[in-house]
Amino acid sequence: MTHYVARRLAHAILTVLAVSLLVFGLLQMSGDPATAMLPMEATAADVAKLRADLGLNRPIAEQYVLFLSRAVRGDFGFSYRHRQGAMSIVIERIPATLELAGAALAVSLALAIPMGMLGAWKRGSWIDQAAMMVAVTGQSMPTFWMGLMLILIAAVTLRWLPASGGGDVRALILPAVTLGANMAGITARLLRSSLLEVLSKDYVRVARAKGLVERTVLWHHALRNAALPVVTMVGLQIAYLLAGAIIVETVFAYPGMGLLVIQAITAHDFPVVQAFVLVFTLMVVLVNLAVDLLYTRLDPRIAY
Amino acid sequence: MSTPPTSAPRLARRGLAWPRPRLGRLRLTPGGSIGLTIITLIVLAGACAPLVAPHGPVDQDLLRRLQPPAWAGGTASFPLGTDPLGRDMASRLLYGARISLAIGVSTVLIAGTVGLVFGLVAGYRGGWLESLIMRLADIQLSIPFLIVAIALVSVFGAGLAKMVLVLVLFGWVEYCRIIHAEVLSYREREFVDAARAMGCSNARILYLHILPNVVSSIIVVATLQVGRMILAEASLSFLGLGIQPPQPAWGTMVADGRDLLASAWWISTLPGLAILLTVLGINCFGDWLRDVLDPTLRTT
Numbered sequence: 001m002t003h004y005v006a007r008r009l010a011h012a013i014l015t016v017l018a019v020s021l022l023v024f025g026l027l028q029m030s031g032d033p034a035t036a037m038l039p040m041e042a043t044a045a046d047v048a049k050l051r052a053d054l055g056l057n058r059p060i061a062e063q064y065v066l067f068l069s070r071a072v073r074g075d076f077g078f079s080y081r082h083r084q085g086a087m088s089i090v091i092e093r094i095p096a097t098l099e100l101a102g103a104a105l106a107v108s109l110a111l112a113i114p115m116g117m118l119g120a121w122k123r124g125s126w127i128d129q130a131a132m133m134v135a136v137t138g139q140s141m142p143t144f145w146m147g148l149m150l151i152l153i154a155a156v157t158l159r160w161l162p163a164s165g166g167g168d169v170r171a172l173i174l175p176a177v178t179l180g181a182n183m184a185g186i187t188a189r190l191l192r193s194s195l196l197e198v199l200s201k202d203y204v205r206v207a208r209a210k211g212l213v214e215r216t217v218l219w220h221h222a223l224r225n226a227a228l229p230v231v232t233m234v235g236l237q238i239a240y241l242l243a244g245a246i247i248v249e250t251v252f253a254y255p256g257m258g259l260l261v262i263q264a265i266t267a268h269d270f271p272v273v274q275a276f277v278l279v280f281t282l283m284v285v286l287v288n289l290a291v292d293l294l295y296t297r298l299d300p301r302i303a304y
Numbered sequence: 305m306s307t308p309p310t311s312a313p314r315l316a317r318r319g320l321a322w323p324r325p326r327l328g329r330l331r332l333t334p335g336g337s338i339g340l341t342i343i344t345l346i347v348l349a350g351a352c353a354p355l356v357a358p359h360g361p362v363d364q365d366l367l368r369r370l371q372p373p374a375w376a377g378g379t380a381s382f383p384l385g386t387d388p389l390g391r392d393m394a395s396r397l398l399y400g401a402r403i404s405l406a407i408g409v410s411t412v413l414i415a416g417t418v419g420l421v422f423g424l425v426a427g428y429r430g431g432w433l434e435s436l437i438m439r440l441a442d443i444q445l446s447i448p449f450l451i452v453a454i455a456l457v458s459v460f461g462a463g464l465a466k467m468v469l470v471l472v473l474f475g476w477v478e479y480c481r482i483i484h485a486e487v488l489s490y491r492e493r494e495f496v497d498a499a500r501a502m503g504c505s506n507a508r509i510l511y512l513h514i515l516p517n518v519v520s521s522i523i524v525v526a527t528l529q530v531g532r533m534i535l536a537e538a539s540l541s542f543l544g545l546g547i548q549p550p551q552p553a554w555g556t557m558v559a560d561g562r563d564l565l566a567s568a569w570w571i572s573t574l575p576g577l578a579i580l581l582t583v584l585g586i587n588c589f590g591d592w593l594r595d596v597l598d599p600t601l602r603t604t
Contacts, residue, residue, distance in 0.1 A: 026459040140583035145576030243448035265458045273458040
């Protein structure tokens with residue numbers, strides 16, 4: 001078990017390092033920051049002085065270490081646009097994105113669990129086929145387009161909900177439904193196949209032979225065991241949920257990290273993009289690590 | 305490897321040629337035939353775009369901007385209406401099919417080739433090369449592709465080549481892992497031992513003895529991945545990180561109509577519908593293909 005945790009931890013650190021190398025490499029390839037930061041009329045001496053101040057004349061490996069040590073302290077320089085530390089701008093937006101991701105996860109489970117259960121319970125019936133058709137359609141639908149269609153129906157035509165913004169629970173509904181529905185399809189399909197497998201097991205036959213009603217068999221005997229692979233997948237999907245939030249936030253002008261980074265790219269605000277990429281990777285890596293460790297807890301049969 | 309006895313290659317060729325697909329066994333299910341029909345229609349639309357499109361995909365006519373589709377009060381010369389620059393929606397949608405399909409298929413071909421080679425090498429060679437490739441794949445899997453796209457585009461700007469690069473970078477892992485796992489299981493089987501004993505070279509064993517066994521998995525993964533690549537391309541283009549205007553990419557077209565949802569719904573709605581139909585077709589067809597070719601892959 002200790003060995004397993006150590007290996008997962010090493011993998012997490014390796015991933016973050018790989019991404020930091022990517023960000024650093026891109027920074028190197030993007031041209032000389034000193035020339036970009038100085039005004040057009042700067043002399044060669046000015047450029048040389050700034051390069052020395054920034055440490056740009058040192059060997060590349062040393063620059064990378066310098067970059068890493070700054071990154072660990074959360075120092076990515078100042079945002080060109082906001083005149084504020086890039087890191088603090090990104091961190092300010094984290095709660096909003098987490099709120100959206102959490103709400104979306106709730107929506108996705110609320111849709112997927114009944115759909116998957118109905119599909120497995122009434123296997124082969126029209127309900128099953130309809131549920132699976134809905135699931136495939138959900139998987140095939142572009143998230144951003146679904147968001148726009150929800151705006152068109154619920155906000156523009158029916159005027160039920162606000163089309164954009166944040167801070168208000170009502171403004172969270174449409175983005176959460178968009179993001180959650182997109183994931184519900186995969187979860188429903190997995191739950192259905194997992195349930196079907198469990199329902200063919202001997203202990204389920206025993207439960208039925210005892211004369212238990214189908215509802216008890218399904219809820220008490222099958223669901224708990226069928227939930228295991230689903231829980232793992234839902235955990236792994238949180239990473240994709242966070243990535244999907246970038247798109248959904250852009251559609252709904254929802255003030256989270258995703259909207260921030262897309263605006264930063266348009267404004268060539270590179271420090272903010274850098275800080276975002278590293279913070280986001282760190283979040284994803286931590287979620288994946290937590291899921292991996294939790295999995296061993298959930299299923300006592302698994303030992304590492 | 306020592307020189308093989310002269311009769312071995314001929315023997316292998318006669319006994320162990322690539323299997324011929326037995327098409328007689330393929331029965332289309334409703335889902336499979338719906339998928340195949342949609343794919344055929346979209347491919348035809350893309351291929352025949354220059355012949356059937358009423359206007360050029362980037363021809364502007366500012367006097368006829370924001371015209372609704374023909375059934376909603378528009379004119380027959382612009383059957384699906386026009387966009388904010390007076391470009392014909394129908395023509396742009398037809399040409400957009402070319403972009404989506406070209407990117408979907410080309411990224412899958414490149415990613416599939418890279419993943420196939422890496423997977424075969426990692427599985428067959430083993431050793432440090434295997435560890436390196438598989439660790440690389442693990443790292444790649446734990447970073448959402450959107451993040452790399454964002455990092456890349458923020459430095460170099462958006463463009464077709466960069467987008468293909470990002471998509472390939474994230475597509476190859478899936479093939480690599482599946483092929484790696486399959487090769488591992490075949491590597492120690494008797495028929496591979498026999499081939500080796502007959503003096504076959506490693507390349508020959510991989511090509512003639514192992515590859516035919518993994519090819520059906522590759523076809524299934526590739527088909528389903530075309531749909532995901534099309535979705536990813538559309539998302540990037542929608543965010544402004546992919547195909548740039550005035551190219552008629554479906555994702556870009558949806559973005560064009562974002563601010564006009566209340567007054568001109570068709571601009572965003574129709575290209576999105578095109579994406580949905582295309583990907584749905586590919587997914588239905590891919591699911592059917594998986595059930596026929598490789599039922600062991602069925603996980604969801």
